[in-house]
Amino acid sequence: MPDSDRMNKARDDRKVAVVACPDYDPAHVRAALLRALTLLDAGDLIAPGQGSVYLKPNIVMAGPPAAAITTHPAVVAELARVLSGAGYTVMAGDCPGFYSDSPSLRRIYRQSGYTEPVEAAGGHMCDDASGVRVTLPDAAALREIQMAAAMRGADRIINIAKLKTHSLMEMTAAVKNLFGVVPGVHKAELHARFPRAEDFAETLLDLCEHVGASLHIVDAIVGMEGPGPTAGTPRFTGVLLAGRSPHAVDVAAARLMGMKPESMPLLRRAAARGLLSPNFSDVVLVGDPLERFIADPPYKSGGLSEHFLLRTFGRLVPARMKALLRTQPVVLGNLCVGCGCCARACPARAIDMSSGRPVIDRRSCIRCFCCQELCPRRAVELRRGWRAGK
Numbered sequence: 538m539p540d541s542d543r544m545n546k547a548r549d550d551r552k553v554a555v556v557a558c559p560d561y562d563p564a565h566v567r568a569a570l571l572r573a574l575t576l577l578d579a580g581d582l583i584a585p586g587q588g589s590v591y592l593k594p595n596i597v598m599a600g601p602p603a604a605a606i607t608t609h610p611a612v613v614a615e616l617a618r619v620l621s622g623a624g625y626t627v628m629a630g631d632c633p634g635f636y637s638d639s640p641s642l643r644r645i646y647r648q649s650g651y652t653e654p655v656e657a658a659g660g661h662m663c664d665d666a667s668g669v670r671v672t673l674p675d676a677a678a679l680r681e682i683q684m685a686a687a688m689r690g691a692d693r694i695i696n697i698a699k700l701k702t703h704s705l706m707e708m709t710a711a712v713k714n715l716f717g718v719v720p721g722v723h724k725a726e727l728h729a730r731f732p733r734a735e736d737f738a739e740t741l742l743d744l745c746e747h748v749g750a751s752l753h754i755v756d757a758i759v760g761m762e763g764p765g766p767t768a769g770t771p772r773f774t775g776v777l778l779a780g781r782s783p784h785a786v787d788v789a790a791a792r793l794m795g796m797k798p799e800s801m802p803l804l805r806r807a808a809a810r811g812l813l814s815p816n817f818s819d820v821v822l823v824g825d826p827l828e829r830f831i832a833d834p835p836y837k838s839g840g841l842s843e844h845f846l847l848r849t850f851g852r853l854v855p856a857r858m859k860a861l862l863r864t865q866p867v868v869l870g871n872l873c874v875g876c877g878c879c880a881r882a883c884p885a886r887a888i889d890m891s892s893g894r895p896v897i898d899r900r901s902c903i904r905c906f907c908c909q910e911l912c913p914r915r916a917v918e919l920r921r922g923w924r925a926g927k
Protein backbone atom coordinates (compact mmCIF):
# COMPACT_ATOMS: atom_id res chain seq x y z
CA MET A 538 0.00 0.00 0.00
CA PRO A 539 1.47 3.44 -0.95
CA ASP A 540 2.40 5.70 2.01
CA SER A 541 -0.36 8.21 1.25
CA ASP A 542 -3.00 5.43 1.23
CA ARG A 543 -1.63 4.07 4.49
CA MET A 544 -1.85 7.51 6.11
CA ASN A 545 -5.42 7.98 4.87
CA LYS A 546 -6.38 4.59 6.24
CA ALA A 547 -4.80 5.33 9.63
CA ARG A 548 -6.71 8.61 9.71
CA ASP A 549 -9.97 6.86 8.79
CA ASP A 550 -9.36 4.29 11.53
CA ARG A 551 -9.11 7.10 14.11
CA LYS A 552 -12.25 8.88 12.94
CA VAL A 553 -15.05 9.19 15.46
CA ALA A 554 -18.47 10.19 14.18
CA VAL A 555 -20.33 12.48 16.56
CA VAL A 556 -24.04 12.55 15.68
CA ALA A 557 -26.78 14.39 17.53
CA CYS A 558 -29.83 12.28 18.35
CA PRO A 559 -32.56 13.89 20.45
CA ASP A 560 -34.30 10.75 21.72
CA TYR A 561 -34.91 7.05 21.13
CA ASP A 562 -37.59 7.48 18.50
CA PRO A 563 -36.70 4.64 16.08
CA ALA A 564 -36.70 6.95 13.03
CA HIS A 565 -34.31 9.39 14.76
CA VAL A 566 -32.02 6.59 15.89
CA ARG A 567 -31.93 4.98 12.43
CA ALA A 568 -31.15 8.33 10.77
CA ALA A 569 -28.34 8.96 13.29
CA LEU A 570 -26.83 5.51 12.72
CA LEU A 571 -26.90 5.90 8.93
CA ARG A 572 -25.36 9.37 9.18
CA ALA A 573 -22.58 8.03 11.40
CA LEU A 574 -21.77 5.29 8.88
CA THR A 575 -21.66 7.86 6.07
CA LEU A 576 -19.33 10.12 8.08
CA LEU A 577 -17.04 7.14 8.68
CA ASP A 578 -17.10 6.06 5.01
CA ALA A 579 -18.30 2.75 6.42
CA GLY A 580 -21.05 2.02 3.93
CA ASP A 581 -19.36 -1.34 3.25
CA LEU A 582 -20.63 -2.54 6.64
CA ILE A 583 -24.26 -2.29 5.52
CA ALA A 584 -23.79 -2.99 1.78
CA PRO A 585 -26.02 -5.86 0.62
CA GLY A 586 -24.37 -9.14 1.50
CA GLN A 587 -24.55 -12.46 3.26
CA GLY A 588 -23.23 -13.97 6.45
CA SER A 589 -23.87 -13.32 10.11
CA VAL A 590 -23.45 -10.21 12.21
CA TYR A 591 -23.52 -10.30 16.02
CA LEU A 592 -24.62 -7.08 17.70
CA LYS A 593 -23.07 -6.81 21.16
CA PRO A 594 -24.93 -4.29 23.34
CA ASN A 595 -24.37 -3.71 27.05
CA ILE A 596 -26.92 -5.81 28.96
CA VAL A 597 -24.95 -6.14 32.20
CA MET A 598 -28.16 -6.94 34.12
CA ALA A 599 -31.88 -6.66 33.58
CA GLY A 600 -33.23 -3.13 33.66
CA PRO A 601 -35.92 -1.13 31.86
CA PRO A 602 -34.58 1.07 29.02
CA ALA A 603 -35.35 4.26 30.98
CA ALA A 604 -32.95 3.23 33.76
CA ALA A 605 -29.98 3.56 31.33
CA ILE A 606 -28.37 0.39 32.69
CA THR A 607 -28.38 -1.19 29.23
CA THR A 608 -27.75 0.05 25.71
CA HIS A 609 -31.18 1.27 24.65
CA PRO A 610 -32.96 -1.48 22.65
CA ALA A 611 -33.92 1.02 19.92
CA VAL A 612 -30.25 1.44 18.93
CA VAL A 613 -29.79 -2.30 18.56
CA ALA A 614 -33.16 -2.84 16.85
CA GLU A 615 -32.56 -0.10 14.28
CA LEU A 616 -29.13 -1.42 13.35
CA ALA A 617 -30.65 -4.92 13.16
CA ARG A 618 -33.29 -3.54 10.80
CA VAL A 619 -30.67 -2.00 8.49
CA LEU A 620 -28.47 -5.11 8.45
CA SER A 621 -31.26 -7.66 8.06
CA GLY A 622 -32.67 -5.52 5.25
CA ALA A 623 -29.26 -5.79 3.56
CA GLY A 624 -29.42 -9.59 3.69
CA TYR A 625 -27.42 -10.48 6.82
CA THR A 626 -28.39 -12.91 9.55
CA VAL A 627 -28.48 -10.68 12.63
CA MET A 628 -28.07 -11.92 16.20
CA ALA A 629 -27.87 -9.78 19.29
CA GLY A 630 -27.03 -10.59 22.87
CA ASP A 631 -24.67 -10.29 25.80
CA CYS A 632 -23.27 -12.32 28.69
CA PRO A 633 -24.87 -10.50 31.62
CA GLY A 634 -23.29 -10.58 35.09
CA PHE A 635 -22.77 -14.08 36.39
CA TYR A 636 -25.60 -15.75 34.41
CA SER A 637 -24.62 -18.71 32.25
CA ASP A 638 -27.90 -20.36 31.26
CA SER A 639 -30.35 -19.82 28.42
CA PRO A 640 -33.55 -19.27 30.50
CA SER A 641 -31.81 -16.47 32.45
CA LEU A 642 -30.64 -14.84 29.22
CA ARG A 643 -34.16 -14.93 27.77
CA ARG A 644 -35.59 -13.44 30.98
CA ILE A 645 -33.00 -10.64 31.09
CA TYR A 646 -33.56 -9.75 27.41
CA ARG A 647 -37.30 -9.65 27.96
CA GLN A 648 -37.09 -7.58 31.14
CA SER A 649 -34.72 -5.15 29.42
CA GLY A 650 -37.15 -4.55 26.55
CA TYR A 651 -35.04 -6.21 23.86
CA THR A 652 -36.87 -9.26 22.63
CA GLU A 653 -39.82 -7.71 20.83
CA PRO A 654 -38.17 -4.76 19.01
CA VAL A 655 -35.07 -6.67 17.92
CA GLU A 656 -37.06 -9.62 16.62
CA ALA A 657 -39.59 -7.32 14.90
CA ALA A 658 -36.63 -5.66 13.16
CA GLY A 659 -35.48 -8.98 11.69
CA GLY A 660 -32.86 -9.84 14.32
CA HIS A 661 -32.72 -12.68 16.81
CA MET A 662 -31.89 -12.42 20.52
CA CYS A 663 -29.28 -15.10 21.03
CA ASP A 664 -29.86 -17.31 24.10
CA ASP A 665 -26.93 -19.65 23.52
CA ALA A 666 -25.11 -19.43 26.85
CA SER A 667 -22.26 -21.77 25.96
CA GLY A 668 -18.63 -20.70 25.87
CA VAL A 669 -15.59 -21.84 23.92
CA ARG A 670 -11.97 -21.69 24.97
CA VAL A 671 -9.84 -19.47 22.78
CA THR A 672 -6.12 -18.80 22.96
CA LEU A 673 -4.58 -15.36 22.58
CA PRO A 674 -0.97 -16.09 21.66
CA ASP A 675 0.01 -12.45 21.12
CA ALA A 676 -1.79 -10.94 24.11
CA ALA A 677 0.06 -8.98 26.78
CA ALA A 678 -1.84 -10.22 29.85
CA LEU A 679 -4.15 -13.07 28.81
CA ARG A 680 -3.13 -16.30 27.14
CA GLU A 681 -6.53 -17.93 27.13
CA ILE A 682 -10.15 -16.92 27.66
CA GLN A 683 -13.63 -18.32 27.53
CA MET A 684 -15.71 -16.54 24.91
CA ALA A 685 -19.42 -16.80 24.10
CA ALA A 686 -19.67 -19.44 21.38
CA ALA A 687 -22.25 -17.55 19.33
CA MET A 688 -20.13 -14.39 19.22
CA ARG A 689 -17.06 -16.42 18.33
CA GLY A 690 -18.94 -18.08 15.48
CA ALA A 691 -20.28 -14.87 13.90
CA ASP A 692 -18.70 -13.50 10.73
CA ARG A 693 -18.65 -9.99 12.21
CA ILE A 694 -19.24 -8.36 15.58
CA ILE A 695 -20.53 -4.83 16.03
CA ASN A 696 -20.03 -3.41 19.51
CA ILE A 697 -22.89 -1.21 20.76
CA ALA A 698 -21.92 0.14 24.18
CA LYS A 699 -23.65 2.45 26.65
CA LEU A 700 -21.93 5.53 28.05
CA LYS A 701 -21.75 5.03 31.82
CA THR A 702 -19.54 5.76 34.76
CA HIS A 703 -17.92 2.69 36.33
CA SER A 704 -16.89 2.13 39.92
CA LEU A 705 -13.65 0.31 39.08
CA MET A 706 -12.67 1.60 35.60
CA GLU A 707 -14.11 5.17 35.91
CA MET A 708 -15.97 4.77 32.59
CA THR A 709 -17.55 2.02 30.54
CA ALA A 710 -17.88 2.66 26.82
CA ALA A 711 -16.47 0.80 23.78
CA VAL A 712 -13.52 -1.21 25.15
CA LYS A 713 -15.05 -2.12 28.52
CA ASN A 714 -18.26 -3.32 26.85
CA LEU A 715 -16.36 -6.18 25.22
CA PHE A 716 -15.74 -7.77 28.62
CA GLY A 717 -19.27 -9.05 27.96
CA VAL A 718 -17.97 -11.57 25.42
CA VAL A 719 -16.82 -13.62 28.44
CA PRO A 720 -19.62 -15.90 29.71
CA GLY A 721 -20.99 -15.20 33.21
CA VAL A 722 -18.94 -17.08 35.78
CA HIS A 723 -15.66 -16.75 33.87
CA LYS A 724 -15.75 -12.99 34.38
CA ALA A 725 -15.23 -13.54 38.10
CA GLU A 726 -12.06 -15.54 37.40
CA LEU A 727 -10.58 -12.60 35.50
CA HIS A 728 -11.55 -10.14 38.23
CA ALA A 729 -9.87 -12.39 40.78
CA ARG A 730 -6.69 -12.69 38.71
CA PHE A 731 -6.46 -8.98 37.88
CA PRO A 732 -7.98 -7.01 40.78
CA ARG A 733 -6.11 -3.72 40.17
CA ALA A 734 -7.71 -1.37 37.65
CA GLU A 735 -4.46 -0.95 35.65
CA ASP A 736 -3.97 -4.74 35.36
CA PHE A 737 -7.62 -5.32 34.57
CA ALA A 738 -7.29 -2.69 31.83
CA GLU A 739 -4.58 -4.82 30.20
CA THR A 740 -6.92 -7.82 30.06
CA LEU A 741 -9.68 -5.69 28.57
CA LEU A 742 -7.31 -4.42 25.88
CA ASP A 743 -6.26 -8.00 25.06
CA LEU A 744 -9.90 -9.04 24.79
CA CYS A 745 -10.78 -6.05 22.65
CA GLU A 746 -7.90 -6.74 20.25
CA HIS A 747 -8.90 -10.37 20.01
CA VAL A 748 -12.59 -9.72 19.35
CA GLY A 749 -11.73 -7.31 16.54
CA ALA A 750 -15.21 -5.80 16.25
CA SER A 751 -15.68 -4.08 12.91
CA LEU A 752 -17.47 -1.06 14.37
CA HIS A 753 -17.88 0.48 17.83
CA ILE A 754 -20.99 2.51 18.65
CA VAL A 755 -21.65 4.25 21.97
CA ASP A 756 -25.23 5.04 22.94
CA ALA A 757 -24.75 8.35 24.73
CA ILE A 758 -28.23 9.68 24.02
CA VAL A 759 -28.96 9.03 27.68
CA GLY A 760 -25.92 7.95 29.68
CA MET A 761 -25.48 7.09 33.34
CA GLU A 762 -23.62 9.09 35.99
CA GLY A 763 -22.86 8.42 39.65
CA PRO A 764 -22.46 4.86 40.96
CA GLY A 765 -22.39 3.13 37.58
CA PRO A 766 -22.54 0.85 35.77
CA THR A 767 -25.90 -0.20 37.26
CA ALA A 768 -26.80 1.97 40.25
CA GLY A 769 -26.29 5.45 38.81
CA THR A 770 -28.66 8.10 37.50
CA PRO A 771 -29.66 8.56 33.83
CA ARG A 772 -28.27 11.70 32.23
CA PHE A 773 -29.28 13.09 28.85
CA THR A 774 -26.34 13.78 26.54
CA GLY A 775 -28.12 13.61 23.18
CA VAL A 776 -25.53 12.02 20.96
CA LEU A 777 -24.31 8.79 19.35
CA LEU A 778 -20.59 8.10 18.86
CA ALA A 779 -19.20 5.61 16.33
CA GLY A 780 -15.82 4.63 14.98
CA ARG A 781 -13.61 1.76 13.85
CA SER A 782 -11.11 2.31 16.68
CA PRO A 783 -12.60 1.54 20.11
CA HIS A 784 -9.84 3.58 21.74
CA ALA A 785 -10.55 6.68 19.67
CA VAL A 786 -14.27 6.28 20.44
CA ASP A 787 -13.44 6.02 24.16
CA VAL A 788 -11.38 9.23 24.05
CA ALA A 789 -14.43 11.03 22.65
CA ALA A 790 -16.64 9.31 25.25
CA ALA A 791 -14.45 10.46 28.14
CA ARG A 792 -14.48 14.04 26.86
CA LEU A 793 -18.23 13.87 26.43
CA MET A 794 -18.57 13.05 30.12
CA GLY A 795 -16.48 16.12 30.91
CA MET A 796 -13.61 13.89 32.07
CA LYS A 797 -9.98 13.82 31.07
CA PRO A 798 -8.95 10.82 28.90
CA GLU A 799 -5.71 10.54 30.91
CA SER A 800 -7.78 9.90 34.07
CA MET A 801 -9.12 6.65 32.54
CA PRO A 802 -7.02 3.53 33.26
CA LEU A 803 -8.04 1.95 29.95
CA LEU A 804 -6.99 4.95 27.88
CA ARG A 805 -3.69 5.30 29.77
CA ARG A 806 -2.87 1.65 29.04
CA ALA A 807 -4.03 1.96 25.41
CA ALA A 808 -1.68 4.92 24.93
CA ALA A 809 1.15 3.00 26.62
CA ARG A 810 0.63 0.20 24.08
CA GLY A 811 0.78 2.67 21.19
CA LEU A 812 -2.90 2.17 20.32
CA LEU A 813 -3.34 5.93 20.75
CA SER A 814 -0.87 8.80 20.74
CA PRO A 815 0.39 9.67 24.27
CA ASN A 816 -1.62 12.90 24.39
CA PHE A 817 -4.69 11.44 22.60
CA SER A 818 -4.36 14.06 19.87
CA ASP A 819 -4.67 11.61 16.97
CA VAL A 820 -8.43 11.20 17.33
CA VAL A 821 -10.26 12.74 14.34
CA LEU A 822 -13.75 13.96 15.17
CA VAL A 823 -16.27 14.23 12.32
CA GLY A 824 -19.92 15.26 12.29
CA ASP A 825 -21.45 17.52 14.92
CA PRO A 826 -19.08 19.48 17.21
CA LEU A 827 -18.36 17.40 20.32
CA GLU A 828 -18.20 20.62 22.40
CA ARG A 829 -21.95 21.02 21.95
CA PHE A 830 -22.57 17.87 23.99
CA ILE A 831 -19.82 17.88 26.61
CA ALA A 832 -21.43 17.45 30.02
CA ASP A 833 -21.31 20.61 32.13
CA PRO A 834 -21.00 19.98 35.00
CA PRO A 835 -19.12 16.74 34.27
CA TYR A 836 -20.75 13.37 34.88
CA LYS A 837 -20.59 12.51 38.59
CA SER A 838 -17.87 9.93 39.09
CA GLY A 839 -18.71 6.22 39.31
CA GLY A 840 -16.69 5.46 42.39
CA LEU A 841 -14.24 6.96 44.76
CA SER A 842 -10.99 7.34 42.87
CA GLU A 843 -7.92 6.25 44.76
CA HIS A 844 -7.15 8.67 47.59
CA PHE A 845 -4.40 11.08 46.63
CA LEU A 846 -2.18 9.89 49.52
CA LEU A 847 -2.31 6.34 48.13
CA ARG A 848 -1.83 7.59 44.57
CA THR A 849 1.12 9.77 45.50
CA PHE A 850 2.93 7.81 48.21
CA GLY A 851 1.71 4.25 47.45
CA ARG A 852 3.71 1.72 49.43
CA LEU A 853 5.01 4.34 51.88
CA VAL A 854 1.55 4.69 53.41
CA PRO A 855 1.30 2.56 56.61
CA ALA A 856 -1.04 -0.45 56.30
CA ARG A 857 -3.51 0.88 58.90
CA MET A 858 -3.87 4.18 57.11
CA LYS A 859 -4.23 2.37 53.77
CA ALA A 860 -7.20 0.47 55.17
CA LEU A 861 -8.82 3.76 56.23
CA LEU A 862 -8.25 5.46 52.87
CA ARG A 863 -9.23 2.62 50.57
CA THR A 864 -12.66 2.35 48.99
CA GLN A 865 -14.74 -0.53 50.30
CA PRO A 866 -18.18 -1.97 49.55
CA VAL A 867 -20.75 -1.55 52.30
CA VAL A 868 -24.14 -3.33 52.38
CA LEU A 869 -27.07 -1.04 53.22
CA GLY A 870 -29.22 -3.17 55.52
CA ASN A 871 -32.39 -1.19 54.84
CA LEU A 872 -32.23 -1.93 51.09
CA CYS A 873 -30.81 -5.46 51.09
CA VAL A 874 -33.33 -8.26 50.53
CA GLY A 875 -30.86 -11.11 51.03
CA CYS A 876 -31.07 -12.39 47.44
CA GLY A 877 -27.41 -13.47 47.43
CA CYS A 878 -26.59 -12.08 43.96
CA CYS A 879 -23.59 -10.24 45.43
CA ALA A 880 -22.18 -13.44 46.96
CA ARG A 881 -22.60 -15.34 43.69
CA ALA A 882 -20.86 -12.53 41.81
CA CYS A 883 -17.97 -12.14 44.25
CA PRO A 884 -14.80 -13.50 42.61
CA ALA A 885 -12.95 -13.61 45.95
CA ARG A 886 -15.73 -15.51 47.77
CA ALA A 887 -15.54 -12.77 50.36
CA ILE A 888 -19.29 -12.61 51.02
CA ASP A 889 -20.90 -14.99 53.50
CA MET A 890 -24.68 -15.45 53.26
CA SER A 891 -25.06 -18.02 56.02
CA SER A 892 -27.02 -15.56 58.19
CA GLY A 893 -29.38 -14.76 55.32
CA ARG A 894 -27.73 -11.36 54.86
CA PRO A 895 -24.37 -10.61 53.18
CA VAL A 896 -21.36 -10.25 55.46
CA ILE A 897 -18.17 -9.08 53.73
CA ASP A 898 -14.81 -10.40 54.87
CA ARG A 899 -12.62 -7.31 54.48
CA ARG A 900 -9.38 -9.31 54.41
CA SER A 901 -10.53 -11.39 51.42
CA CYS A 902 -12.17 -8.54 49.49
CA ILE A 903 -10.16 -7.56 46.39
CA ARG A 904 -12.23 -4.39 45.85
CA CYS A 905 -13.43 -5.30 42.36
CA PHE A 906 -16.92 -3.87 43.20
CA CYS A 907 -18.77 -6.64 41.33
CA CYS A 908 -21.13 -6.81 44.34
CA GLN A 909 -22.09 -3.19 43.84
CA GLU A 910 -22.41 -3.69 40.08
CA LEU A 911 -24.69 -6.71 40.27
CA CYS A 912 -26.87 -5.93 43.29
CA PRO A 913 -30.40 -5.58 41.88
CA ARG A 914 -31.52 -3.43 44.86
CA ARG A 915 -28.72 -0.83 44.83
CA ALA A 916 -27.98 -2.03 48.35
CA VAL A 917 -24.18 -1.88 48.05
CA GLU A 918 -22.49 1.47 48.48
CA LEU A 919 -18.82 2.35 48.10
CA ARG A 920 -17.24 4.21 51.01
CA ARG A 921 -13.78 5.08 52.22
CA GLY A 922 -12.50 2.69 54.88
CA TRP A 923 -12.99 5.19 57.68
CA ARG A 924 -16.73 5.37 56.85
CA ALA A 925 -17.21 1.69 56.12
CA GLY A 926 -18.51 0.89 59.61
CA LYS A 927 -20.96 3.83 59.72
Ligand code: SF4
Pocket residue numbers: 868872873874875876877878879880894895911912913914915916917
Ligand atom coordinates in the same frame (compact mmCIF):
# COMPACT_ATOMS: atom_id res chain seq x y z
S1 SF4 B 1 -27.21 -8.50 45.98
FE1 SF4 B 1 -27.86 -6.70 47.10
S2 SF4 B 1 -29.92 -7.20 47.84
FE2 SF4 B 1 -28.96 -9.12 47.23
S3 SF4 B 1 -28.01 -9.91 49.11
FE3 SF4 B 1 -26.45 -8.72 48.07
S4 SF4 B 1 -26.60 -6.67 48.92
FE4 SF4 B 1 -28.49 -7.75 49.47
Ligand code: SF4
Pocket residue numbers: 866879882883884885886887888897901902903904905906907908909
Ligand atom coordinates in the same frame (compact mmCIF):
# COMPACT_ATOMS: atom_id res chain seq x y z
S1 SF4 C 1 -16.92 -8.19 48.39
FE1 SF4 C 1 -17.49 -7.06 46.54
S2 SF4 C 1 -15.73 -5.77 46.11
FE2 SF4 C 1 -15.04 -7.35 47.56
S3 SF4 C 1 -14.22 -8.96 46.26
FE3 SF4 C 1 -16.35 -9.46 46.65
S4 SF4 C 1 -17.45 -8.57 44.91
FE4 SF4 C 1 -15.43 -7.66 44.92
